[in-house]
Amino acid sequence: MATQTPKDVIKFAKDNKCEAVDLKFLDFLGIWQHFTIPVSELDEALFEEGSGFDGSSIRGWQPIHASDMIVIPDPTTAVIDPFMANPTLSLICNIADPITKEDYSRDPRNIARKAEAYLKQTGIGDVAYFGPEPEFFIFDEIQYEQNQHTGFYRLDAAEGQWNTGRPTDSYNDRTGRIVEGKNLGYKPRYKEGYFPVPPTDSQQDIRADMVREMEKLGMRVEKHHHEVATAGQAEIDMRYASLVKMGDWLMWYKYIVKNVARRWGKTVTFMPKPVFGDNGSGMHTHQSIWKGDKPLFAGDKYGGMSELAMHYIGGILKHAPALAAFTNPTTNSYRRLVPGFEAPVNLAYSSRNRSAAVRIPMYSPSPKAKRIEVRFPDPTCNGYMAFAAMLMAGLDGIERRLSPGDPLDKDIYALTPEELKDVPSMPGSLEEALSNLRKDHEFLLKGDVFTEDVIDTWIEYKMANEVNAMRLRPHPHEFALYFDA
Secondary structure, three states, rough: OOOOHHHHHHHHHHOOOEEEEEEEEEEOOOEEEEEEEEEEHOOOHHHHOOOOEEEEHHHOOOHHHEEEEEEEOHHHHOOEHHHHHEEEEEEEEEEEEOOOOOOOOOHHHHHHHHHHHHHHHHHOOOEEEEEEEEEEEOOOOOEEEEEOOOOOEEEEOOHHHHHHOOOEEEEEOOOOOOOEOOOOOOOOOOOOOOOOOOOOOOHHHHHHHHHHHHHHHHOEEHHHHHHOOOEEEEEEEEOOHHHHHHHHHHHHHHHHHHHHHHHHHOOOEOOOOOOOOOOOEEEEEEEEEOOOOOEOOEEEEEEEEEHHHHHHHHHHHHHHHHHHHOOOOOOOOOHHHOOOOOOOOOOEEOOOOOOOOEEEOOOOOHHHHHHHHEOOOOOOOHHHHHHHHHHHHHHHHHHOOOOOOOOOOHHHHHOOHHHHHOOOEEOHHHHHHHHHHHOHHHHHHHHOOOOOOHHHHHHHHHHHHHHHHOOOOOOHHHHHHHHHO
């Protein structure tokens, strides 16, 4: 049942014999938070008055002297949480000031809602559709530690190519019990994990379980498969949806994938580069704009695109170095975005060509299928903010009639430095991306979608807690390089 009003939600909870209500919201960086109330507290007033919490305990939010905040549930997001022992209604919430009831400017979901409103305000279109393709790794084990005298990580996966010589392997017997068995081989070779059938693809049933849970919640799934890397790299593709809706779905996607993996005795990471020497995990993001029932990206220009779509691409390419602060927001993101490897770091566009930063898919001639695929984002991003930022960059391109230049219809990875000298590239580090955002963010401020406060807080938080934190610590590989210096 699709709920639209508080009355619908209350009936939905009663029909499903819910015992509790879980209120979920996103912190500034993109991690779901929650608290739970008894179902007896569920009434129509909750959707108007909200429920209070301490905003100073959420990363990047309020100071302690102004910490009171409220969550206001969105009644259209009601579903049954698939992982709670007791029947539990789940609602995604917006954040508001308890006194003014104004939407909180640092709430990522609010930023996404304002981006959708701005699109309509421009008159360019009614809806922006997004279709991300998040990749992830399914590991059997992870250990890591960082302190004054120790710094290491150790991960393992039965599928890892490095385990071909291991005498035994760990297996899940589908009851949640981990058993040791003989090494039966069939491990994807490095960079050869794309589309093998079982038994080489040992995670077919795990991914099918993930898809099953997604579909129960009304999410549209198009396909799932093993990805290129060894050690259990996977991808599940969702059908496109509007910006805010896809932001919601991406959060459910991560929640479901992690919890189903745990059900199977596995663990999942969305880190872009957890495995050295093999492909990283990206989140190629398809996007288009429609007005009414008319797709606005279809036309007679290059790749069957419209002039409007070409300007949208122009905006994406122009602002990509600044967008990276939101689309590739971790220091680990730039272990994947390295020139000469699989990730598209060169800011060019092309049809069919997967080495370009922006690709025009050519699977179908239908105008409804016309879209662009931005290939540099990764799944550590905060979806609401990343989608909103890309939309604002594209709209800036349309409003200023920015040209994307000429397409680059060749293998960019094979080009010489001389051939690439005039092709701009993505930032080489998070610090560089943040610096670009500081210099180039006027396009994000239109319609008050992002604010100066949001931009400043994002940069300051990332610099203090991630860039400088990494800069201060010796890296394990430095001991291999320099200990005997």
